[in-house]
Structure formats: C-alpha cells, structure tokens
Amino acid sequence: MERNGAVAGGRAAPRRGMRTTAAVAGVLAAIGASPAPAAMEYNLQTPVTPIATQIYDLHTYIMWICVAIFIGVFSVMFYSIFAHRKSKGHQAAQFHENTVVEVIWTVIPFLILLFMAFPATKTVLAMKDATAPDMTIKVTGYQWKWHYDYLDDGFGFYSTLKTPYRQIHGQEPKGEHYLLEVDNPLVVPAGKKIRVLITANDVIHSWSVPAFGVKQDAIPGFVRDSWFKAETPGIYRGQCSELCGKEHGFMPIVVEVKSADDYAKWLAEHKKAAAAADDAGKTWDQKELIARGEKVFVANCAACHQANGRGVPGTFPALDGSSVVTGPKDGQIKTVLNGVAKNGQPTAMPAWKDTLSDADIAAVITYTRNSWSNNTGEAIQPAEVKAARS
Amino acid sequence: MSTIPHDHAGHGHEEHGHAQHPTGIMRWIMTTNHKDIGTLYLWFSFIMFLAGGTLALTIRSELFEPGLQLVDPEFFNSLTTLHGLIMIFGAIMPAAVGFANWQVPMMIGAPDMAFARMNNWSFWLLPFAAVLLLSSFLMPGGAAAGGWTLYAPLSVQAGMGMDLTIFAIHIMGASSIMGSINIITTILNMRAPGMTLMKMPLFCWTWLITAYLLIAVMPVLAGTVTMLLTDRHFGTSFFNAAGGGDPVMFQHIFWFFGHPEVYIMILPAFGIVSTIIPTFSRKPLFGYASMVYATASIAILSFLVWAHHMFTVGMPAAGQLFFMYMTMLIAVPTGVKVFNWLATMWKGSLTFETPMLFAVGFIFLFTMGGFTGLVLAITPVDIQLQDTYYVVAHFHYVLVAGSLFAFFGGIYYWLPKWSGKMYDEKLGKIHFWASMIFFNVAFFPMHFLGLAGMPRRIPDYATQFTDWNQVSTVGAFGFGLSQILFLFIVLKALRFGAPAPARPWEGADTLEWTVPSPAPYHTFETPPVVS
Numbered sequence: 001m002e003r004n005g006a007v008a009g010g011r012a013a014p015r016r017g018m019r020t021t022a023a024v025a026g027v028l029a030a031i032g033a034s035p036a037p038a039a040m041e042y043n044l045q046t047p048v049t050p051i052a053t054q055i056y057d058l059h060t061y062i063m064w065i066c067v068a069i070f071i072g073v074f075s076v077m078f079y080s081i082f083a084h085r086k087s088k089g090h091q092a093a094q095f096h097e098n099t100v101v102e103v104i105w106t107v108i109p110f111l112i113l114l115f116m117a118f119p120a121t122k123t124v125l126a127m128k129d130a131t132a133p134d135m136t137i138k139v140t141g142y143q144w145k146w147h148y149d150y151l152d153d154g155f156g157f158y159s160t161l162k163t164p165y166r167q168i169h170g171q172e173p174k175g176e177h178y179l180l181e182v183d184n185p186l187v188v189p190a191g192k193k194i195r196v197l198i199t200a201n202d203v204i205h206s207w208s209v210p211a212f213g214v215k216q217d218a219i220p221g222f223v224r225d226s227w228f229k230a231e232t233p234g235i236y237r238g239q240c241s242e243l244c245g246k247e248h249g250f251m252p253i254v255v256e257v258k259s260a261d262d263y264a265k266w267l268a269e270h271k272k273a274a275a276a277a278d279d280a281g282k283t284w285d286q287k288e289l290i291a292r293g294e295k296v297f298v299a300n301c302a303a304c305h306q307a308n309g310r311g312v313p314g315t316f317p318a319l320d321g322s323s324v325v326t327g328p329k330d331g332q333i334k335t336v337l338n339g340v341a342k343n344g345q346p347t348a349m350p351a352w353k354d355t356l357s358d359a360d361i362a363a364v365i366t367y368t369r370n371s372w373s374n375n376t377g378e379a380i381q382p383a384e385v386k387a388a389r390s
Numbered sequence: 391m392s393t394i395p396h397d398h399a400g401h402g403h404e405e406h407g408h409a410q411h412p413t414g415i416m417r418w419i420m421t422t423n424h425k426d427i428g429t430l431y432l433w434f435s436f437i438m439f440l441a442g443g444t445l446a447l448t449i450r451s452e453l454f455e456p457g458l459q460l461v462d463p464e465f466f467n468s469l470t471t472l473h474g475l476i477m478i479f480g481a482i483m484p485a486a487v488g489f490a491n492w493q494v495p496m497m498i499g500a501p502d503m504a505f506a507r508m509n510n511w512s513f514w515l516l517p518f519a520a521v522l523l524l525s526s527f528l529m530p531g532g533a534a535a536g537g538w539t540l541y542a543p544l545s546v547q548a549g550m551g552m553d554l555t556i557f558a559i560h561i562m563g564a565s566s567i568m569g570s571i572n573i574i575t576t577i578l579n580m581r582a583p584g585m586t587l588m589k590m591p592l593f594c595w596t597w598l599i600t601a602y603l604l605i606a607v608m609p610v611l612a613g614t615v616t617m618l619l620t621d622r623h624f625g626t627s628f629f630n631a632a633g634g635g636d637p638v639m640f641q642h643i644f645w646f647f648g649h650p651e652v653y654i655m656i657l658p659a660f661g662i663v664s665t666i667i668p669t670f671s672r673k674p675l676f677g678y679a680s681m682v683y684a685t686a687s688i689a690i691l692s693f694l695v696w697a698h699h700m701f702t703v704g705m706p707a708a709g710q711l712f713f714m715y716m717t718m719l720i721a722v723p724t725g726v727k728v729f730n731w732l733a734t735m736w737k738g739s740l741t742f743e744t745p746m747l748f749a750v751g752f753i754f755l756f757t758m759g760g761f762t763g764l765v766l767a768i769t770p771v772d773i774q775l776q777d778t779y780y781v782v783a784h785f786h787y788v789l790v791a792g793s794l795f796a797f798f799g800g801i802y803y804w805l806p807k808w809s810g811k812m813y814d815e816k817l818g819k820i821h822f823w824a825s826m827i828f829f830n831v832a833f834f835p836m837h838f839l840g841l842a843g844m845p846r847r848i849p850d851y852a853t854q855f856t857d858w859n860q861v862s863t864v865g866a867f868g869f870g871l872s873q874i875l876f877l878f879i880v881l882k883a884l885r886f887g888a889p890a891p892a893r894p895w896e897g898a899d900t901l902e903w904t905v906p907s908p909a910p911y912h913t914f915e916t917p918p919v920v921s
Contacts (some may be wrong), residue, residue, distance in 0.1 A: 041842030041854055044774060055770045059841075062768055066761040073732065074754065080735045081742075081750070086672070092739035092897075096674040101733070102726070104515060109725045113718045121711060123770040128707040141503045170457045178456060181854045198704075203544040204637055206702060206777060210843040214722065215773050219638060220543060221631020224704030241702070241777040241845050243537045245544055246464045249848030314530045315464065315549070342623060348547060 003325045010045055029200075045210045048236065049228045052213030054123045061117055076077045117124070128212070130227040131194035137186065141205030141218035141240070142355065143196075144303060149187045151197075153244055155271060160299040168250075168283075180237040183299070185254035187270075188230065189263035195227045203348060206242035209255055230257040240326035247303045281350070284359070286366060286379035293367025296360045301368075304348060309372040315349065320372035327378055333388045336361055352387060358382035418516070422492045422506035423911060425808070430513050432801075433489030436877070438480030438520060443870050445473040450832075450842045450866040453859050458850055464507075466849035467535035468551070472523065474538025475555065477654065478564045480520055482793050486658040487512075487569045490597045492808060494573060496902035496909060497591045499582025499918045504575035512568040519561040526551035526558075537847060538822055541649070542629035542640040546621050555620070556615045561717045563608040570601035570608075577601075584920035588682070591900045592675060595682050596877050597660030599689045603650045603657075611647040614640060638703050647697035649920075653692045655789060656756075657685060659796030660727060665900070667731050669737030670746035677730040684730075691720050702776045703771050710782070716764035724760055726918030728753060733911035741856035743895075744818030748799030750827050752792060759787030762837065777847075780840025786833045798825070798876065805880065806894045811887025817879045824872035831865025 025285050047053040071120040084090045138156075149156035162181040166172045168262050175181070198207050200218035208215035212228040230236070237251040258266060298307065301319075305311050309320035319325050339351035352361060359382040369376040406839070412420055421427060449469050452460045461469065491509070495502055503509045526533040529768060531549020534540065545552055575587050577598045581590065608705065617628040627633020629640045668675045697705060697713040731753055742750070762784040766772045798821075835858035840846075844855045851859065893903040901920075905913045 042838035042856075044841050051770075052774075055774050059765065059771045059774070062765055062771065066764060070757065070761060073728065073757070077732050077735065077750075077753070080732070080738070081740065084736065084738050084740050085670075086739040086741045090737075090739050094673060095737075095739040095790055096676050096678065096734075097680075098733075102677055104682050106726055107730045108721060109722050113721060116764075117715060117718060120714060120768045120770060124707055124710050124714070126711075126771070127770060144729040168458055170459065173851055174456060177852070203547065206543060206775075208845075210774060212776060213770070215702050215776055219631075219703065221637070222704075226704075238843070239845050239920070240847070243467065243541070243544065243777075243847045245535075245547070246467065249463065249845070249850050312462070312464075315532070322883060345622070346547075375534060 019384070023250050025209055025270075030380065045211060047211060048211045049214075050231075050235070051123070051127055051228065052211060054126065055213045058119055058123055061119065063139050065112065065116065069355035071077050103380075127226075130195050131195065131345070133227060134186075134192035136195045136197060137188070138197045138223075139186075139207050139218065141202075141207065141244070141251075143202050143245050144180075144251040145299070145348070146186075146205075146207070146251065146253060147355075148184075153267065153271065157184045158299070159186065159254070161252060162290050163250075165298075165302070177237070179250065180239070180252045180254065182252055182254045185235065185256045187256045187258060187263065189260050190230055190233045190257045192226060193229045194256055195225055196224050196308050197223050200221045201355075203244050205240050205244045205251070207238075207253060208241040209236055209238035211236045211238075212255070219292035230255075233257045233259050233262070250303070268352055283381060284362070284379065285385075286370070288378075289363045289369055289379050292359070293363035293365070294371075296364040300352070300356070301364065308373075309368070317329050319368050320374065323372075325368050326376060329369070329376075329378060330388065332365055332369070333361070333380070333385055336365060338386060339383070358385040358389075361385045419423040420510070422502075422510050424495050424503045424506070424509065425909065425911065426511050427503075427513050428488045428491030431484045431491060431516075431810070434513070434516055435481045435483075435485035435488060435517055437912040438476050439873070441524065442476035442481055443640070443873065445469045445476065445871050447866060449473065450863040452849055453851070454863045455860075456851055456856055457645075462536055462551075463849045465532060467847065468527065468533040469590070470847050471534045471537055472527070473542075475523060475534075475558075476520075477789075478538065478651070479559070480516075480523070481791065482518060482655045482797075483562075483566060485794075485797050486597075486600070486655070486721070487573075489593075489658060489662065489804075489872050490569070490573050491799070492804065494594055494597060494901065495580070496905070496913055497900050498577060498580065498585055498805075499920065500576055500580035500903050501912060501913045501915045501917075503572050504580060505572050508568050509572055512565045512572065515561050517746075519558040519565070522554045522561070526554040528732075528862050529554065539641075539644060540615065541619065541644075542618055542621065542637050545618055546629065553619065556619050558561045559615050563612045565609050566604050570604040573597055573601040573636050574882065582920050583916070584918040585629055588679065589920065591661075591680055592664040592678065593658070593661035596657040596664070596685055599685050599715035599875045600654050603654050603689055603692065607650045607755075608652075610643060610650075613819065614643040617643075638700070641703065642697070646693070649696045650689070650701065652785075652788070653688055653706045655786070655793050657689070659793040660685065661801040663731065663752050666745045666749040666803050667734050669803070669895050669897040670741050670743060670749075671735050672740075673734060673738040676733035676736075680726055681730055684726040685858060687723040688720060691716060691723070695720065695859070698730065698767060698769075698772065701772045707739040714767055714769045714900065720766065721764050721767075724844055728757055728760075743802075744805055744813070744815060744822055745753075745799040746805035747822040748795050748802065748820060751822065752795040752799065753796065755787055755791030755826075755829070759784055759792060777845055778840035779836040779844045779846055782846050783833050783840060786836070790833070791829055795825070798822075801880070803895070804902070805883060805907055806890030807902055807907050809884055809887065810890050810906075811883045812890045812894065813883035813887060814878050818884070819829075821872060821875050821879060824875065825869060828865045828868030828872055831861050832869050833865070835859075835861045835865075877914040 023182050024210050044056050044059060047056045091154045107220050136151045138151055140147040144162040162183050163179050167178060168173050198216045198218045200220045202220060205218040206215060207218055212230060214226050214228050216224055216226040234257055236255045240248055242253045303386060304316035311318040324335055337353040338345045340349040362380045362382045362385045365380045370380050411417060418430060452466060529551045531551055533551040534548055536545040536548060577594055593783040620626040621628050627635040629635045629637050664675055695717045696714055699715045701710060766775060766784060801820055802813060822832050839855055839858045844851055890907040
C-alpha cells in the first residue's frame with residue numbers, strides 16, 4: 001500500500017529494516033481503532049533522485065551508529081541497575097574520577113563524529129551544486145498556493161489545493177490523495193537536472209518534495225535555488241514546510257515527472273492553451289463570468305471569506321451583504337486590484353493585480369456581486385478591470 | 391562536612407523573632423524570602439504547565455483524525471504558538487528559577503538571595519506576563535498564530551494578540567534577567583566559608599552557567615521582538631525586503647537567542663540529575679570537574695550553532711558545513727555528562743525511589759533526544775526533516791523527558807525538605823511509570839510521522855498519517871492525566887504526608903540536609919563552615 005510518495009516504484013527490501021518496530025507499533029495502533037486503512041509509514045519516503053538517495057542512506061547509516069551506541073551505553077546502565085542494587089547487598093565503591101577513562105570517552109565520540117561528518121560533507125557539497133541545469137523553473141509561494149514559471153518557455157500557472165472543502169469538513173469521504181492533490185501540478189521531464197528558483201510574495205513558505213530530497217524556504221524579496229534530477233516518471237507529493245498562516249496545511253506541492261516524449265507533448269499543449277486563454281477584447285456574458293468566478297473564488301478567496309461568503313467575524317469580513325460588494329463596482333474593482341491597507345501597512349486582504357488576470361478578477365467580482373444574498377445583476381467585463389489598472 | 395550554627399528546629403516561622411512579616415495573602419505578595427519566592431515560582435510554573443498542557447491536548451484532539459473537527463486552522467495555529475510560549479517561558483523557565491530560589495542559598499550555606507526585593511519583583515512580574523499572553527486569546531484576530539518562533543513577516547501580519555505576546559516576552563525577559571543577576575551575585579558572593587567554586591554542588595554550577603546564558607541572550611530576544619513591534623506599527627523595515635530589510639535576519643537574531651535558550655532549559659535539569667544520581671547510588675558524583683567543564687563547553691558551543699535551525703533558508707555551503715560541525719561537536723561534552731552519570735551509578739549501592747526513577751528515566755530518554763539531535767545536525771538529513779514531526783519528537787524528548795522529568799525528580803527529592811512531609815512512594819512510582827510509558831506512546835510515533843514527511847504546525851493531514859497520530863493522541867491524554875496524579879501526590883503529601891526527617895535520603899550530603907525538615911524560614915543566618 002504505497003499511498004505516500006505516490007506512484008513511485010518498489011521500495012528496496014533492505015530499506016525496510018525495522019519490521020519488528022512496525023509490528024509493535026501495529027499493536028499500539030489497535031488502541032485507536034483507525035477508520036482509514038492507511039499504511040503505517042515509519043521511514044523516509046522512497047527516494048527518486050540521486051540526492052534523496054544519498055540522504056536516505058546517510059540517515060540510515062547515522063541512525064544505526066546511534067542505535068549501536070545507545071545499546072552499548074544502556075546495556076552498561078541496565079547491568080548496573082540490576083547488579084549494583086542495595087537490595088542485593090551491593091556495597092558502594094567510592095571512586096569518583098579516572099583520567100584515562102575520561103579521556104577515552106571524550107576522544108572516541110569525537111572520532112565517531114568524524115566518520116559521520118565525512119559522508120555528510122560530501123552530500124552537502126553535492127546538494128549545493130546547482131550548476132549547469134537542463135531547465136529552470138521559478139517557484140513563487142503565495143498565501144496559500146504556489147505559482148510555477150517555466151522561464152525557458154515563457155509561461156506559468158498557479159497550483160492550488162484540489163481537495164474539496166466538503167472532504168475537509170467531513171461531509172464526504174476523504175479521497176485517496178486527501179490534501180495532497182492540486183489543480184495544476186508542476187510537470188517536469190524525467191532524467192533532466194531541473195533548477196528551481198524559489199521565492200515568495202508575502203510571507204515565508206517552504207517548497208518541499210521529500211522524494212526529491214528538496215526543501216527550500218521561499219523568502220519574500222529574495223531568490224534562493226535548489227535542484228533535482230528525478231529518475232523515475234511518476235507523481236510526487238509534498239507540502240509547504242514553513243508556517244505561513246491560516247491555510248498553511250492546505251498548500252500542497254505536486255510534481256508530475258513525465259518521460260521526455262510525454263513532457264514534450266504536455267509542453268506543446270500547454271503553450272497553446274496558455275496563448276488562447278485570455279482574449280482581451282471578448283465580451284463575456286454573466287453566466288460565463290459567474291461560472292469562472294466561482295472557481296477563482298474557491299481557489300483564492302474562500303480561505304478567508306469562506307465559501308458561504310460570511311467570512312470569519314472579527315477577522316475576515318463577510319462579502320455576503322457587504323457594502324463594498326453591493327455598492328458601486330469601481331470601489332470593489334479597486335479593492336480587489338490593490339488590496340486593503342490600514343495606516344500604510346498591508347492587511348490580510350492582498351493586492352490581486354499581479355496574481356489574477358483581468359478575466360479572473362472580472363469573473364470573481366461578478367460572482368460575488370451575484371451570489372448568496374447579493375443580487376446586483378451586474379456583469380463586470382475584463383475590459384473594465386483593465387481600465388481600472390491604470 | 392559542615393556544622394549547623396543556628397538551629398531553629400521546632401520554631402515555626404510565625405514565632406521567628408527578628409522580622410515581622412505579613413500573613414495571609416500579603417505574606418506572598420510582599421515576601422522577600424527565597425523559600426517563599428521559590429514556592430511561588432514552582433506553583434506558578436505548575437499552573438502554566440496545566441494551561442499549556444490543556445492547549446496541547448486540544449491540539450492532539452484535533453489531530454486525532456484527518457479533517458477539521460474541533461478548531462479552525464487559525465485558532466489551531468494560536469494553540470501551537472501559545473503552547474510553545476507558555477511551556478517555555480511560563481512552565482520550564484520559572485520552574486528552574488523556583489528550584490534555584492529554594493536550593494541555591496541552602497546548598498551554598500547562604501541566608502537568602504543577594505537581592506531579596508528584586509527577587510520579589512522578578513517573580514511578581516510573571517503573573518502579569520501570563521495574563522497578557524493568555525488574554526491575547528480574547529483579542530480581535532485571536533492570539534499570536536505565527537508559531538512560538540514568531541517568524542517575520544508572518545508575525546507582522548498578525549492582529550494585536552501579537553503585540554500582547556511581544557510585551558509579555560519583554561516582561562518575562564526582564565524577570566529572567568533580574569533572576570539571573572540575583573543568582574550570579576548570590577553564588578559568587580555568598581558561599582559559606584570554605585566552599586570554593588569547585589566544591590560547590592553541581593546544581594549551583596549549572597545554574598551559574600545558565601544565569602550567564604540568560605543575561606547574554608534575553609536582551610537579544612527583547613531586541614528582536616522590539617524590531618518586530620516597530621515593523622508592525624512604526625513603519626520600519628527590519629524584516630521587510632521591500633524596505634531594504636531581510637526576513638531571514640529575524641531568524642538569525644531569534645536563534646542566536648533560541649539555541650542558548652535550549653540549554654537554559656536543560657542545564658538546571660542536568661544539575662538536578664547530577665544531585666539525585668549520586669544520592670541514590672550512595673557514591674560521589676563521578677568526574678565532578680569534567681562535569682563543570684562539560685557544562686561550560688556546552689554553554690559556549692551553544693552560541694555557535696544557531697543556524698542549524700535554519701538549514702533550509704538557503705545559506706552557502708560553507709555556512710551549512712560550519713554549523714553542522716559545531717552542532718555535532720556538542721555531542722562530545724553531552725556524551726561526557728551521560729558517561730559520568732553512568733560511572734556514578736556503576737558499582738554504587740542503588741535504590742530506586744521516585745526521584746531516582748525520574749533521574750534514570752531522564753538519562754534514558756534525554757539520550758534518545760540527544761541522538762535524534764545528532765541525526766538532525768547532519769545538514770542533508772535535517773533538510774529532509776526540517777519542520778516535520780521528527781523535530782517535534784526530538785525537542786519533546788529533550789524538553790519533556792529532559793527538563794520536565796528532571797524537575798519532577800527534583801520535586802520528589804526536595805519536597806521532604808521544603809514541606810517537612812514525605813510523599814506517597816507508591817503513588818510517586820505510579821506517576822513515574824505512567825509518565826514514562828505515556829510519554830513514549832505520545833512522542834515516539836512522531837519520529838515516524840516526521841520521517842514519512844508530515845509537516846509540523848498543520849491542523850489537518852493526509853490520511854496515511856492517521857494511525858500514528860491516533861497513537862500519539864492516546865499517549866498525550868495518558869500523559870496529561872498522569873500529571874493530575876502528580877498534583878494529587880503533592881497535595882496529599884502536604885496535607886497528610888508522614889513527617890520527614892532532616893535527611894530522608896541516606897546518600898544525600900549537601901548542606902540543605904543539615905537543617906531540619908521543613909527547612910526553617912531562615913537558614914544559615916550564620917554561615918556554616920565547609921571543610
């Protein structure tokens with residue numbers, strides 16, 4: 001039952017070194033009668049890049065050294081606990097120092113550390129070598145989604161959680177990839193060295209894919225890099241790994257590694273679709289706008305303003321019945337474009353002008369002005385948003 | 391070893407002649423007595439421990455199943471944030487100061503702390519800080535929700551709960567600094583004649599070093615949170631790249647405080663364990679001098695390892711390697727300590743009363759926490775495990791099974807001296823075994839969760855993490871309930887405990903055991919002479 005690193009191939013048998021632990025754990029788990037028939041994962045995910053493999057082996061190596069020392073040290077202690085008891089009539093010796101012994105147990109741990117430091121250093125240097133990539137992708141963290149820019153091909157897209165709210169709130173059964181599924185995964189070719197430039201737009205996020213051995217904080221205002229070379233096609237999943245606010249647990253990372261041919265096909269289709277997406281001059285009818293707007297709302301707005309438009313009292317304002325949403329449309333367009341600032345400081349309502357297209361903003365405004373108890377009957381056209389941008 | 395110059399046996403403090411002191415509540419508000427203040431610190435920290443524990447159990451309840459059941463995500467973030475802040479600044483640190491207040495003067499043969507009135511103020515600042523912290527839950531926008539590390543820029547976004555948290559940290563920092571000055575001055579100036587520094591009980595040594603660490607780093611924390619405050623309200627851009635600042639600078643300054651802080655919480659625990667182990671082994675502490683040097687080395691190294699909390703921010707290879715090597719180096723003096731405790735037990739005449747059980751439990755579990763610390767020191771492995779439950783497991787092994795277990799041991803060890811009453815040994819042992827077992831049920835599975843990739847600080851998780859989370863929640867509730875038993879044991883001892891002799895532990899040889907139990911209100915008004 002491989003539910004974690006997703007499709008990745010067979011896990012090498014020797015890596016499953018702790019079966020007994022798992023068995024003991026299974027007994028413990030029976031206490032908390034589990035509803036989901038999930039595998040009990042207890043080790044690092046199956047690596048699919050050379051770096052992740054090195055990390056996996058490094059962890060195994062160091063853990064076994066630690067286990068060996070632990071067993072050695074505590075055998076001595078438990079022997080002492082059983083043999084040197086007062087209840088067995090053991091008389092206390094009165095020694096309290098021994099320079100030779102003390103030097104030995106200072107020097108030996110130091111030597112053991114050298115044996116750990118050597119392979120670790122090699123891996124650190126390998127991880128840091130992001131030179132000569134085959135392609136470069138820019139990753140930007142937003143509250144609470146990711147944006148991927150294919151710098152070599154000149155297009156990009158957002159990637160947001162696909163798990164429906166009803167699953168999260170227990171109103172329908174949870175899917176196989178609950179919380180680890182997105183609308184648009186990052187797609188990359190197998191066997192190529194992919195350099196990722198990582199940054200953020202608002203707060204610090206962290207882009208992490210365990211099967212690749214990649215975890216790099218996304219820091220607003222700075223660009224950091226990392227790289228991976230995934231050998232096996234498949235779908236690999238990770239999660240934002242730096243607390244970034246309310247929806248931190250709901251911005252997964254999904255990377256689809258395709259074979260060279262499949263990737264080329266995907267790239268061609270995607271470029272065509274991206275070019276056709278927003279025809280600026282088109283006039284949309286209200287139904288189209290509301291349908292598109294609902295999607296935009298769920299992906300971008302519902303986290304704070306809630307799917308029912310009622311917000312969270314005291315924290316996130318309601319849109320249902322809001323004076324901005326039911327008032328003049330220009331006010332709402334400006335609010336969505338530029339965000340809300342209080343005393344010169346940005347608030348939780350960000351500016352969406354760089355994040356969403358004219359069509360998306362027009363659609364989502366139309367949606368909010370015609371949903372719940374709001375009933376303005378208006379349809380906002382992308383051209384109006386474009387005009388308000390200036 | 392010493393003489394008792396001034397025996398107050400049989401005199402309650404009420405009859406004690408030379409100082410009139412108020413009774414009832416005013417006694418506690420106005421007290422300048424180190425024993426009263428020690429008691430206040432310990433009760434305060436226990437109340438905060440229960441408050442922080444309640445937050446922890448709410449967290450564990452939400453995490454019992456995937457999906458959102460009990461709390462919304464923002465409130466969940468407040469729970470994890472306040473759980474951390476309350477346990478660190480409200481429970482562990484004040485408890486350590488409580489031990490210092492009771493024990494440092496009695497162990498060095500001093501009549502009281504050096505600055506008695508400042509001692510009172512150090513304590514009475516804390517309840518106000520606690521009220522600020524806890525009341526932030528009631529503020530618009532809720533309590534701080536950026537994690538106890540308060541990373542900018544997330545904490546710049548937060549509501550006014552964050553401001554209350556910042557002020558609470560300022561107040562607690564001031565309290566800690568004053569407490570440290572007091573402890574350092576007391577230890578350096580008020581030791582009984584003949585007690586050279588290298589004859590001092592190890593508990594006093596570890597606290598002396600801890601106090602220097604506190605004075606070094608609490609101002610750094612105060613500086614960081616003040617920069618955060620001005621970024622929030624006065625238009626500065628320390629941590630805002632758009633204004634020329636750097637969000638990562640917050641982390642550097644925070645962890646320059648944060649890593650020594652880890653040792654601030656563990657060194658006094660080392661001191662307590664180094665007191666308990668020789669007593670119940672009926673044998674002197676092995677390698678006293680190397681213990682002192684190891685403690686000092688750990689303290690110095692603690693200033694050189696801060697960026698191992700930040701291996702994923704993207705520092706140059708040279709930075710990663712430097713901080714990895716320095717962090718690994720800490721294993722050497724820490725290993726020396728564990729070996730010394732072991733050698734103290736070796737060929738002793740061991741008995742296992744509750745304090746000894748907690749001390750041995752401490753060595754066992756703290757060493758496991760030390761090993762996971764070594765695993766995390768390895769930069770590439772840390773990058774894989776950073777911000778996962780593995781880290782949560784690691785620091786609970788060193789802070790709960792480390793500091794907290796040592797403090798439980800210390801309470802059982804000194805309660806007869808403090809109260810003049812013995813606790814119920816059988817219940818004490820039950821408390822130990824329940825804590826030991828449930829602690830591991832709660833926290834051991836977190837290693838697996840972290841390895842499998844479950845991030846920390848998330849209110850909901852993918853379904854493959856369900857089983858271990860359920861085990862962990864069961865363990866957490868067991869552990870929480872065990873601490874109610876602890877409260878019962880202490881109250882039962884205070885009310886119904888059998889009278890304790892002056893020296894209830896056969897192997898105990900420090901100065902506090904030379905005065906009657908309960909220790910008179912004033913001890914060592916004429917210093918004992920240590921040969």
